[in-house]
Amino acid sequence: MTTIENTRIDKSLDDIRQDLYTNISQFQTSGNLPKKLSLFDGVLRGMVELTAWGLYQLYGYLKFKLLQAFPHLSTGVDLLQHCESVGLVPKPASKTEGVLKVTRIDTVGVKTIPVGKIFKTRKDSQGQEYRYISTEEHICQDGEAHAFPKVEAESPGRAYNVSVGSITEIVTPVSGFDSVTNESDWITAEGHDEESEDSLKTRYILQWKAVSETNDAYYEKIARDIDGVVDVFIDDQHPRGQATVDIIIRGENGAPPGSVITNVQAAIDTNSRQFDDVRAFPITVVNQPLELHLYLTSGDMENIIAEVRERLFALNDPLTTKEGVAPLQIRQNLTLDTLIVAAKLREVNKIDWISPTVDVVAGNMELINISSVTITAEFV
Numbered sequence: 001m002t003t004i005e006n007t008r009i010d011k012s013l014d015d016i017r018q019d020l021y022t023n024i025s026q027f028q029t030s031g032n033l034p035k036k037l038s039l040f041d042g043v044l045r046g047m048v049e050l051t052a053w054g055l056y057q058l059y060g061y062l063k064f065k066l067l068q069a070f071p072h073l074s075t076g077v078d079l080l081q082h083c084e085s086v087g088l089v090p091k092p093a094s095k096t097e098g099v100l101k102v103t104r105i106d107t108v109g110v111k112t113i114p115v116g117k118i119f120k121t122r123k124d125s126q127g128q129e130y131r132y133i134s135t136e137e138h139i140c141q142d143g144e145a146h147a148f149p150k151v152e153a154e155s156p157g158r159a160y161n162v163s164v165g166s167i168t169e170i171v172t173p174v175s176g177f178d179s180v181t182n183e184s185d186w187i188t189a190e191g192h193d194e195e196s197e198d199s200l201k202t203r204y205i206l207q208w209k210a211v212s213e214t215n216d217a218y219y220e221k222i223a224r225d226i227d228g229v230v231d232v233f234i235d236d237q238h239p240r241g242q243a244t245v246d247i248i249i250r251g252e253n254g255a256p257p258g259s260v261i262t263n264v265q266a267a268i269d270t271n272s273r274q275f276d277d278v279r280a281f282p283i284t285v286v287n288q289p290l291e292l293h294l295y296l297t298s299g300d301m302e303n304i305i306a307e308v309r310e311r312l313f314a315l316n317d318p319l320t321t322k323e324g325v326a327p328l329q330i331r332q333n334l335t336l337d338t339l340i341v342a343a344k345l346r347e348v349n350k351i352d353w354i355s356p357t358v359d360v361v362a363g364n365m366e367l368i369n370i371s372s373v374t375i376t377a378e379f380v
Contacts, residue, residue: 010059010063011056011059012056013052013053013056016052016055016056016059017048017049017052020048020051020052020055021048024044024048071083071201071204071205072201072204072205075197079197079200079201079204082204083200083203083204086204086207086208087207088200088203088204088207090194090195090200091192091194091195091199091227092156092194092195093156093157093191093192093193093194094156094189094190094191094192094227095152095153095154095155095156095157095160095189095191096132096152096153096160096161096187096189096190096191097135097150097151097152097153097187097188097189097191098132098150098151098182098186098187098188098189099148099149099150099151099186099188100119100132100148100149100151100167100180100181100182100186101146101147101148101180101181101182101183101186102119102140102146102147102148102149102170102174102177102179102180103145103146103177103178103179103180103181104140104145104146104147104176104177104178105145105178106176107142107143107144107145108142108143109142109176110139110140110141110142111139111140111147111175111176111177112137112138112139112140113134113137113138113139113140113147113149113174113177114134114137114174115134115135115136115137116133116134116172117133117134117149117170117171117172117174118131118132118133118134118154118170118171118172119131119132119133119134119151119167119169119170119171119180120132120167120169120171121162121166121167121168121169122166122168122169128159130153130154130159130160130162130166130167131153131154131171132151132152132153132154132160132167133151133152133153133154134149134150134151135150135151135152136149136150138150140176140177147177150188153191156191156192156193157191157192157193158190158191158192158193158252158253159191160191161187161190161191161252161253162182164182164183164184164186165181165182166182167180167181167182168180168181185257187253187257188257188259189228189257189259190228190251190252190253190256190257190260191252192227192228192252193319196319199224202224203221203224203225206220206221206224207221209221210222213273214273216234216236216245219234219236219245219247219268219272219278220232220234220247222264222267222268222271223247223249223264223267223268223280225267226260226263226264226267227260227263228251228252228256228257228259228260228263229249229250229251229256229260229264230250230251230252230318231249231250231318231329231330232247232248232249232250232330233247233248233250233329233330233331234246234247234248235247235248235364239364240277240279241277243276243277244276244277244278244279245276245277245278245279246278246279246281246365247264247268247278247279247280247281248281248282248283248330248331248364248365249261249264249280249281249282249283250283250318250330250367251282254283254285254316254367254369255282255283255284255285255367256282256283258282260282261280261281261282264280265279265280268280281365283330283365283366283367284363284365284366284367285366285367285369286360286362286363286366286367286368286369287369287371288334288356288360288368288369288370288371289355289370289371289372289373289374290312290339290355290356290370290372290373290374291353291354291355291373291374291375292339292343292351292352292353292354292373292374292375292376293351293352293354293375293376293377293378294308294343294348294350294351294375294376294377294378295348295349295350295351295352295377295378295379295380296347296348296349296377296378296379296380297347297348297349297379297380298347298379299347301377301379304345304347304348304377305375305377307345308343308345308348308373308375309373309375310322311324311325311342311343311345312339312342312343312370312373313370313373314327314342315327315328315334315338315342315370316328316369316370322342324341324342324344325341325342326338326341328367328368328369329367330362330365330366330367331362331363331364331365331366331367332362332367332368333359333360333361333362333368334356334359334360334362334368335359335360336353336356336358336359339353349380350380354374
């Protein structure tokens with residue numbers, strides 16, 4: 001079957017060289033070239049090779065430019081030009097903002113956390129640490145044991161949306177304070193990477209699908225245009241009664257901060273049809289621990305366990321690039337087949353699933369999250 005990606009202009013170097021040989025032979029037969037010229041050595045062979053190489057590069061460029069003509073296949077500058085034509089620009093990277101909990105043992109007196117104080121995480125498994133800077137002066141009154149300064153990540157990116165308890169070090173000493181941590185819901189504004197090309201292509205397609213303003217694509221487009229929205233599920237089957245629509249939102253780290261839902265709802269209220277009752281809701285994250293036993297045929301057991309664990313956790317990452325790992329979506333059931341595909345490596349002969357033992361069903365507004373992975377293994 002011929003596709004846009006596999007068109008007639010896609011020729012190999014061998015095919016081009018053979019075409020040149022055929023054409024030269026025909027010219028020799030017709031008397032337009034001397035028959036004594038050898039096609040396999042000498043000057044003519046060099047000219048054939050140079051011509052073949054030039055044509056091969058030209059065919060490759062023509063194929064590349066043909067693909068760039070189609071927005072869903074285009075990349076780089078060409079994709080940006082397609083998006084610009086319908087009024088779309090990529091979402092820029094942004095910094096994580098949040099509130100930390102800084103503790104002091106001696107609660108006597110008034111203490112201040114100035115602007116510019118630095119806090120950081122412990123190093124992760126890749127040796128990375130993430131730093132945060134206080135953005136407002138915070139005063140801790142006499143008798144208070146805790147201060148809650150507002151902070152901003154040192155650099156943009158979703159990597160700064162760290163989990164609870166990750167921020168543990170006070171880098172620049174703060175007089176009178178002893179420790180720091182980040183509690184649950186510490187993030188007030190999630191950090192984002194620059195929008196990926198896949199996300200931009202999705203929004204480009206929605207820009208056209210939403211033209212009628214009468215379908216679910218219209219509301220998906222409104223939601224995806226808001227910073228902090230990673231994925232959207234539109235429930236337009238009258239979830240709360242006639243003429244109701246629910247827009248279920250996923251953020252960078254699962255459930256988005258309240259500010260994202262507020263911004264989506266404001267955009268909906270401004271643009272929704274007059275008689276529709278449309279509401280935005282955050283997803284409900286359902287934590288699912290995994291426990292499994294691997295039977296290995298060969299390899300380094302520690303490395304294999306680490307790779308399987310990484311692949312299973314990648315089910316949580318909507319931007320994962322792990323081959324064979326399809327990230328979990330809103331309302332998607334966690335099936336044993338999904339887990340097996342994610343955990344199966346060449347060295348893994350068999351897997352015993354201890355938990356779960358049956359498919360895990362997701363509810364209407366739920367996203368299943370792999371909360372922990374416990375792995376044991378043996379060689380067979």
